[in-house]
Amino acid sequence: MSSDETYEHTSLEAARWLVSLEESPDDQKLKDEFERWLSEDPTHREAWDSTSGIYDLMGPLFAKKGYSSSTQSCKSGWRHTSVSKRILYGVPIALAAAVASFMLVPDYYYRLTADYSTGKAQQMTVKLADGSEVSLAPKSAINVVFRREGDREIHLLRGEGFFKVSHNPERPFRVTAGKISVTDIGTEFDVRVSQKASAVAVRSGEVHVDGDNHLSTDLHSGQRIERRGRGIVSASHEDAENIGAWATSGQLVLEDSSFGDAVTQINPYYNGRIFVANRHLSVGKVTGVYNLSTPESALKAMADTQGAKLYHITPWIIVVSY
Structure with missing residues (x-):
């Protein structure tokens, strides 16, 4: 794995921790596991600082959007921010992860190498x-x-x-x-x-x-x-x-796939980023044939099987949540 791929992977892990901590702010076991992850490798701390830093910088944006927030610190510098509507819970984290991903590992790296x-x-x-x-x-x-x-x-x-x-x-x-x-x-x-x-x-x-x-x-x-x-x-x-149906017929064929894995597979076909806001949603099972030429419609069809909805945060970010 190249250094860029390693950093991308670690940054995405940091974003997932941010989502998990937002979803379960009072889960002491989760906090302890996070502290262990943070101390395992210096790159974990670096990725966490970058991801949470972007989140902090974007705070004024969410204030303008009407999100109410309250700040609570812990020893790792994590801040729990609640939002005014449950359906938007985790949206700031999704945006932070999206910005971090776009900034850290641009596609032009591969175009050059x-x-x-x-x-x-x-x-x-x-x-x-x-x-x-x-x-x-x-x-x-x-x-x-x-x-x-x-x-x-x-x-x-x-x-x-x-x-x-x-x-x-x-x-x-x-x-x-x-x-x-x-x-x-x-x-x-x-x-x-x-x-x-x-x-x-x-x-x-x-x-x-x-x-x-x-x-x-x-x-x-x-x-x-x-x-x-x-x-x-x-x-x-x-x-x-x-x-190889994606190449031969433009279809994504899923059989008893987890919803999280399904989103991972369809994400590259969408001209933006897709995030799953709920851990329980990620483990739901999906079976079906989906048209990759219309990835948003395919995503909606998959979300419907889980009783979930799509929330368009910007023209290039979709959050899937209950």
Whole structure:
């Protein structure tokens, strides 16, 4: 993980702590866990100071919007601010997190360092020199390393790619994503990487997957494998036609997915930021097929299944809450 990705991950953790502390200001166990997180690494304190600092700077904005507030300090410098209407509870935190994210890890970093990259709500299909194709989801980036007589390598730096490989046994096609490496054996497959996990799913054909902790396995059509932090690996089966559906048909196919994970997947397709204000809402289950060309409508349909609503804070920020 690059230093920028690490800082983004830590900043998002800080924003989540801010949300949690807002939701449960009297939860002493939560406060104790927060203090432990804060003391684990100096970067945690740095990210917390940046995120809470942005929150403080935005205070006058919320006052103008009519939010009533009362301030209460704790030893970490956390301030609990209540708002006048429960449906807007956590909205200032969402805005702070949005601003922090936009300021800390701009998309142009990847435009400068990657061979191919996409930003928010952007997709791209790249035709490689060997005839293979790579479809990039929004907020994705790759580097391409093709040796004239040797291996063909793709480094997925972030996001998701769907690969249609022109098979050549004399020139292996390999994709690296986080802690895993995927070698084509003649196939179409999807690879996704984030700060927390790397995942591979095969639409047709076969791939070989290698990784740390002795991970070495073959995947066939309809099979998926995911490697999470600390080397935890999970395997599953799904309808092969649904794999890479975002690239082949513009659809997001969910089966018993958590609402939080569903929002994470649809967020890059929305030209702004989406935040879930309630922890209980995040763990609700979602199943369905959603049109990614209209991400806001898809988000509303998902929220409806949870009895939740969308609140438009600005033209580019949506908060989902009960």
